[in-house]
Amino acid sequence: MLEPIVQFFQRIFSAIGRAFGLLVAWLVWPFLAAHGWYRRRTWMIRAPLLAVLALFIGLYGYFFWQTQVWTGFNPAFVDDYRWSERTIPAGQEIGTSAPAFPETEAATAASAAQCQSSAIVDVVANLTDVNVNQNAWISSMLLYRLGFFGIDWDHTPFLDNKASFQRGVNQAVRRTSVELVDTLARVRGTSGINTDLQDARNNLQFDEYSWYFGLSPFGPKTPTPSYYRTAIRSFRAFNADLAACNATFDTRADNLAQFVDRIANDLGSTSAILRERSENYNSGWFDTRADDRFWFAYGQLYGYYAVLAAAGADFSQVIRERNLGPLWSETLAQFQAALRIQPAIISNGREDGWIMPTHLATMGFYILRVRSNLVEVRSVLDR
Incomplete structure (x- = not known):
């Protein structure tokens, strides 16, 4: 039977x-x-083919290693700067240095003045250094540009998370460089633009995907990381001048208000991108663009967390005078809460789904919380 x-x-x-x-x-x-x-085949044919195969395996091995190993990644790295110990705003005089040759008449006449360097400039230089010196800049690597059998890596679920994260950090650095040139390193917009910061801003605006050779326009090119390394040198040159009291950093309340407002607007744009993807695509673990959106937003929060923590040191006097300490600390705490979200696999499921979570909506929620705090900071500064 x-x-x-x-x-x-x-x-x-x-x-x-x-x-x-x-x-x-x-x-x-x-x-x-x-x-x-x-x-x-004969060895005349075998040897070149074997060399090409070895090169192919080596390149992909290096590419896989660079995309999977995140050197210097630490959401709590801001604590290492110990900015809470700073008591003098950026650009303010902190004392004088002893003359190198006290016996000379010029040295005994006056000592060189010393001013407080900018924590914001320090952190954007260091964030860029992590992106292009401590790690390979993934977006301009040859194999990343070639794609996965001709398919853009961003359209696959593989090996593109680090690239998206780096571009998110770079977005925060780019926005900050613009504000440094236009407002923070000028006196009420009437002084001249600092050439070091202007060079840094211009180099950071360079295309994120350039390799040594391109098709549009056709011919050799300077790769993206070279421009960003030049920007690092420019940032550090500015801070050296600022420490020697040869540059300006204007720590007025209205400058901080405008800076916070621009960051809030930038995060608002990212929130809209996350919402659009979350609402119109509910493929769960099979949405191949969800990881790009998530890690770009994560990198942007990572960068802005460091920048705003540094701004708390540069504008310490304004924060004390406006009694912004608790609100500022709460804003940074919201960044820390968002950066604790690190899922192994990004899912873009329905908000009421019970099998596949919706990490994009979760990240969007945290971004809106951060933005809400920044809007409140702006309102206090405007009073």
Whole structure:
């Protein structure tokens, strides 16, 4: 009586086995055919092919390593700066340095003045250094530009998270560099633009995807990381001048208000991108663009968290005078809460789904909380 049922399941498993065998044969056949062709060739042909294969494996091995190892990534890295110990705003005189040769008349006449350097400039230089010196800049690597069998890596679920994170951090650095040039390093907009900061801003605006050679326009190019490394040198040159009291950093309340407002607007744009993806695509773990959106937003929060923590040191006097300490600390705490979200696999499911979570909506919620705090900071500064 059970024999027909047993035979039925035997036929099913047999069919599954044959299908699996055909699939394996289909996958292995090109390699077997290539191996057979390779064995019949002379070493004049084998050696170059072997070299190309070794180069191919080496390049992809290096590419895989660079995309998976995140050197210097630490959401709590701001604590290492110990900015809470600073008591003098950026650009203010902190004392004089002893003359190098006290016996000379010029040295005994006056000592060189010393001013407080900018924590904001320090942190944007260091964030860029982590992006292009401590790590490879993924977006302009050759294999990233070639894509996955011609498909843009951003349209696949593989090996693109670090690139999106780096671009998010770079977005925060770019926005900050603009504000440094236009307002923070000028006196009420009437003084001249600092050339070091202007050079840094211009270099950071360079295309994020350039390799040593391009098709549009056709010909050799300077790769993206070279421009960003030049920006690092410009930032540090400005801070050296500021520390020697040869540059300006205007720590007025209205400058801080405008800076906070621009950051809030930038985060608002990212929130809209997350909302659009979350509302219109609910493929759960199979949404291949969800990870790009998530890690870009994460990188942007990572960068702005450091920048605003640094702004708390640069504008310490304004924060004390306006009694902004508790609100400022709460804003930074909101950033810290957002940066604790680090899922292994990004899912863009329905908000009421119970199997696949919605990480984009969660990140968007935290961004809106941060933005709400920044709007409140702006309102206090405007009073």
